[in-house]
Amino acid sequence: MILPRKLYRCVLLVSVGGFLSTFPLARSAFAAANLAISPTTLNFGQLAVGRVKTTYANLKNTGTSNATVSSITASLSVYTVQHSALPFTLAAGQSVRLRITFSPSVTGTDNASVSINGKASLSLNGSAIADPIVCDATVPSVPII
Numbered sequence: 001m002i003l004p005r006k007l008y009r010c011v012l013l014v015s016v017g018g019f020l021s022t023f024p025l026a027r028s029a030f031a032a033a034n035l036a037i038s039p040t041t042l043n044f045g046q047l048a049v050g051r052v053k054t055t056y057a058n059l060k061n062t063g064t065s066n067a068t069v070s071s072i073t074a075s076l077s078v079y080t081v082q083h084s085a086l087p088f089t090l091a092a093g094q095s096v097r098l099r100i101t102f103s104p105s106v107t108g109t110d111n112a113s114v115s116i117n118g119k120a121s122l123s124l125n126g127s128a129i130a131d132p133i134v135c136d137a138t139v140p141s142v143p144i145i
Helices: none
Strands: 011-016 019-024 035-038 041-048 053-061 067-069 072-074 079-082 088-090 095-102 112-116 119-129
Touching: 035 112, 035 119, 041 053, 041 095, 053 088, 072 079, 079 112, 088 095, 095 119
Parallel strands: 041 119
Antiparallel strands: 011 019, 035 053, 053 095, 067 088, 072 112, 079 095, 112 119
């Protein structure tokens, strides 16, 4: 059940031997964790096949209680996300830096997303291009007559 954002007084009612006792519940028992990632989109641009490009995003708990991160996955294997060992917990206001790497193996557009705890929260965009051909521009020495 979702309650509107109002302050509620909550108590636990316990009946033992016909006596009813009330115990107030701390407000933090109903506090919410909220994970936010910034930026929400990472654009890797064009990258030659076989090359690697790395950038970073921040994952922050903007809620008022602890948040447990149990899964972080990229939808395409050309992207990898490095992070703390799972599961890990972020306290309210705490953040962690995620390292995202793009390493394409074939040419084409690679649009993907990173899901945190099963919810897509980061868009990834990149294009893999053919590696430019490198020519040997060495000119043999020729004697001048």
